[in-house]
Amino acid sequence: MTAVISPKKEKFIIPIGPQHPALKEPGHFEFAVDGEIVTEATVRLGYVHRGIEKGAEARNWTQNLYLVERICGICSHIHALTYALGVEVLAEVEVPPRAQAIRVLVAELERIHSHLLWFGVAAHEAGFDTLFMYSWRDRETIMDILEALTGNRVNYSANVLGGVKFDISDEQRKVILDGLDFLEKRTHHYLDVATSDGMFLQRTRGIGITRLQDAQRLGIVGPTARASGVMRDVRVDAPYAAYDMFPINIVVETAGDLEARFVVRLKELFESFRLVREILDNLPPGDLQAKRFPRRIKPGEVISRVEAPRGEVFYYIRSNGSDMPERVKVRTPTLCNMASVLSLAVGHHLADMPMLLVGIDPCFSCNDRGVSICSSQGEHGRWTWERLRQFGIDYYANKV
Amino acid sequence: MKIATMFSDIWQSLWQRPVTQKYPFERKEAPDRLRGKLHWNPENCTGCALCNKDCPANAIEVITIDKKEKRFVMRYHLDRCTYCAQCVESCRFSCIELSDKEWELASTHKQPFTVYYGNEDDLNEFMAKFTQPESEPTPQ
Structure with a gap:
């Protein structure tokens, strides 16, 4: 599709959100139509900023494991895993291979849960509630x-610093295998539905081609990237935990439309x-x-990357030698993918916007992080509360 | 290209019971590993308070009655607890465990959310010394 830019000066803007913009999470979108x-799309994020990074600076290394787990309700294990992997590198602690394998196991089970959840939400946005209910x-x-x-059920708390909390018994092994057999059968069916149902394909095929x-x-x-043919997956590019012992195959599609994103995620389920x-x-x-995990960690910094169900999760952790981190910086995949929604929106029907948004599997709570402001005068750094307040007053005074 | 690919699901579901459960009337058994209410056994406690320090929600308070005689009392805040079981991991003497039976912990009053654990003598001494009887807010 090509962009149709209106020559008229006046724009008709349709605001969507902040309450319930397709998903049950807050984010504000303005579409000029x-x-x-x-013809134009802008986004405003930050409605669920919770100050987790700042909170992490006031808690010890162990407490933070559970704080970061609560960044996302769906990929909670992934956040704890990324944090734990980073802190373990800082503390120079070797994690036993069995623990790493169990971490990967939980991460993959979580990926199955996340992709199925997304599949249902996406079907719901497409108006296909039958598929939503069954998935x-x-x-x-x-x-x-x-x-x-x-x-x-959520916030599994599987990790501790230096390992995991539980082993897998034979009974649980059987329960997992039986469950996976059932889900595999169902996923074949869903893949068939997502690629052959005529009405569903009208919402996905050829829409949002990246x-x-x-x-x-x-x-x-x-x-989202792999549906456009980008061969990138942290599990393959930089194997962490036990992914070097248990390698995965990248699932890539080249079409780049919404249908390809459905296919990639469903095929990833088979891989999981x-x-x-x-x-x-x-x-x-x-x-x-x-055997032992130090309470104080010597000064240093580390970058930890993990492939979450939605994409790459990035942690930067710095220690100053105390029992608390000096800085924990988190970047979640939704923020990276948000640009694709805005760039794709132009030229599409307004009715496709919920589908385009849901196509990246957004998680607003994850992505609302603190930002540092760089002004046009080249001024960087933190603003005081008073300065920010004055900026707001001046902004609205000038606007009128 | 097909239409109504999910018709078979709907047809089969006509002959099945709903998968949803009528929760308060039908209870599914909780798994053994479920993390419910915390229980503390004061017998082996040395008062190191690692559980206290590592608790992400500040739900645990280990209060010393007499350090030499190793007499401690635990004040546990159910409403703050996130049931992460880090305290179970942190305790080197296996004094703490999370129940897999007690998980229906909601209450309309504030009082049941603060739980005291300890030997009877220690608790009596602690209550006499440090706490005032809490007054329940009167319902409107």
Whole structure:
């Protein structure tokens, strides 16, 4: 599709959000439209900024493990894992291979849960509520498995610094395998639905095409990028935890439209099923936790990257030698992918906006981080509360 | 290209019971590993307070009655607890465990959310010394 730019000066702007912009999370979008066609798109984020990074500076290394776990309700294990991997490098602690394998196992189970959840949400946005209900019904299987394995449906708390909390018993192994057999059968069915149902394809095929060079230029990550042919996956590019023992195959599609994103995520499910089975069959023997983990960590800094269900999660952690981190910086995949929504919106129908938004599997709570302001005069750094308040007053005074 | 690819699902579902549970009337058994209410056994406690320091929600307070005789009392705040089980990991003497049976912990009053653990003598001494009887807010 080509962009249709209105020659008229006046723009008709349709605001969507902050309450309930397609998803049940706050984010504000403004779409300038010419008839039904979107000509401009802007986004405003930050409604669920919770000050987690600042909070992390006031808690010790162990407490932070549970704080960062709460950055995202869906990929909670991934955040704890990224943090734990980074802190373990800082503390120079070797984690036993069995613990690493169990971490990967939980991460892959979580990916299955996240992708099925997204699949349901996306179907709901497409108006296909039957698919939404059935995929969420089947998702309960994986939720029950995770609850039996870790003790909770969400926020699994599987990690401790230096290892994991639990082992996998033979009974649980059987429950997991039975659950995966059922889900694999269902995923084949869903892949068939997503690629062949005529009405559903009208919402996905040829909509929101992102070309490879655009995906690279915009820095898109995760399954959204892989649907445009970008061969990038942290699990393969920089294997962490036990992904060097249990490698995965990258799932790539080249079409770049919404249908390709459905196909990539559903095919990733098969890859996760395979990996979970492989880990259960070849779980390395050994301890679950490192012998000792220091309470104070010597000064240093580390970057930790992990492939979350939505894409790359990035942590920067700095220690100053105390029992608390000096800085924890988090970047979640939704922020990287948000640019693709805005660039794709232009030229599409307004009715496609929810689908385009949901196509990146956004998680607003994850992505609302603190920002440092760089003014046009080249001024950097932090603003005081008073300065920010004055800026707001001046901004609205000038606007009128 | 097909239409109504999910028709078979709908047809099959006609002959199945709903998958949703009628929760208060039907209870699914909780898994063994479920993390519920915390229980503290004062017998082996040395008062190191690592559970206290590592608790991400400040839900645990280990209060010393007499350090030499190793008499401690625990004040546990149910409403702050995130049930992460870090205290179980931190305790080197296995004094803490999370129940897999007690998980329906909601209450309309504030009082049940503060739980005291300890030997009877220690608790009596602690209550007499440090706490005032809490007054319940009267319902409007």
